[in-house]
Amino acid sequence: MAANQNHGEIWEDLVVQKITGLPKKEYDKTKPNGYTSKWDIEKPHDLMSIKTTGGDGVGMGDIERFYDSLDPATQKDPWTLSVAVYEQIDDIYKEFQKVYEFNIDPTQHQAMFTNIPKHEIEKFAEYVRTIPEGKQAQMANRKLWKQKRSALFEQYGKKLANIDAKIDSGTQRRTQSAIKISEVVAAEIPHTIYNETYKGITLPLRIESPKRKRNKS
Numbered sequence: 001m002a003a004n005q006n007h008g009e010i011w012e013d014l015v016v017q018k019i020t021g022l023p024k025k026e027y028d029k030t031k032p033n034g035y036t037s038k039w040d041i042e043k044p045h046d047l048m049s050i051k052t053t054g055g056d057g058v059g060m061g062d063i064e065r066f067y068d069s070l071d072p073a074t075q076k077d078p079w080t081l082s083v084a085v086y087e088q089i090d091d092i093y094k095e096f097q098k099v100y101e102f103n104i105d106p107t108q109h110q111a112m113f114t115n116i117p118k119h120e121i122e123k124f125a126e127y128v129r130t131i132p133e134g135k136q137a138q139m140a141n142r143k144l145w146k147q148k149r150s151a152l153f154e155q156y157g158k159k160l161a162n163i164d165a166k167i168d169s170g171t172q173r174r175t176q177s178a179i180k181i182s183e184v185v186a187a188e189i190p191h192t193i194y195n196e197t198y199k200g201i202t203l204p205l206r207i208e209s210p211k212r213k214r215n216k217s
Contacts, residue, residue, distance in 0.1 A: 007094050007209040008052045011084050012040060015050050018199035038065060039079065047079035052096075056180045058083050063163060063177040067121050070109040078105035083181060084198075094209040099198040100181060103190040111187055112179070114157040121163075124148060125175040128165045135169040142167070160184055 013024040019041055020027045028035040031042050041048035049069075051058050058081075060066045068074040081102040086094045113121075128145060131137050145165040152163070160183055166174040185191060196203055 007086065007207060010207055010209070011052050011086075011096060012050045014201055014205075015082065015084075015199055016040065018201060019045055019048075038069065041080075047077055048082055049079065050082045050084075052084045052086060053181070054086055054088060054094075056182050058179050058181060060161070060177040060179060063121060063161075063175045064125055066161070066177045067113060067118060070104070070106060070112050071118065072106040072109060075106050078103060080104065085181070088211055089206065091211055092208060093206050096203060096205040096207070097195075098203065099194040100185075101192045101194070102184060108189060111159055111189065112161040114159045116152060116156040120152060120156070124152065124163065128167065128175045129173050131167060131173050133171045133173075138167050138169050141165075160187060 009024075016022065016024040016027050022030070025035075028037070031037040031039075039047045040050040049060075051060070053059075069079065081100075081104050083100045083102070084096045085098050085100070086096045089095050127148065131141050145167065149163045149165075160179050162178045164176045164178055166172055166176060194203065
């Protein structure tokens with residue numbers, strides 16, 4: 001399968017088409033907030049967030065949005081976290097080998113974030129957003145943001161959800177969250193593993209997707 005998209009976009013497009021009958025770009029037009037919507041799949045289908053990973057870690061995007069998706073005060077409905085696991089076969093191809101579907105609901109908030117209150121998450125994210133642009137500020141905060149994170153975990157504890165600041169030498173100033181598949185499985189979050197087919201997609205699925213070249217900053 002050739003591609004002019006990245007592997008995550010290719011996989012998401014396939015899953016969206018299988019569930020909704022529409023390509024992702026067309027389906028996004030039907031959602032209230034378009035491609036910026038909270039969910040990759042919206043009602044009347046089951047709510048779903050679609051992710052891919054080449055290892056154990058799964059990036060969950062903006063931490064405030066992820067926190068809200070597990071907060072009983074802001075999220076009433078259960079939802080599905082769909083994670084496709086791939087392997088880089090060679091310099092050109094990736095192969096999606098299995099899919100984990102986790103059944104998520106607001107009762108799992110403490111399992112993810114312990115007792116960290118929302119205002120502490122917002123405070124940390126605001127600190128990261130307001131770090132000045134440029135290399136000097138990046139270096140000045142390289143250890144500081146980790147110290148602030150450690151202080152939160154020491155005060156409230158840490159469970160499944162991690163806190164990751166994305167601070168480069170330019171303008172990137174974001175706070176994201178991440179989880180590990182092995183830890184979520186060990187925590188007995190309800191899940192199903194698909195090894196042969198997923199939503200009508202035959203596994204393993206090989207796509208053209210060259211190794212990622214990382215920029216140093």
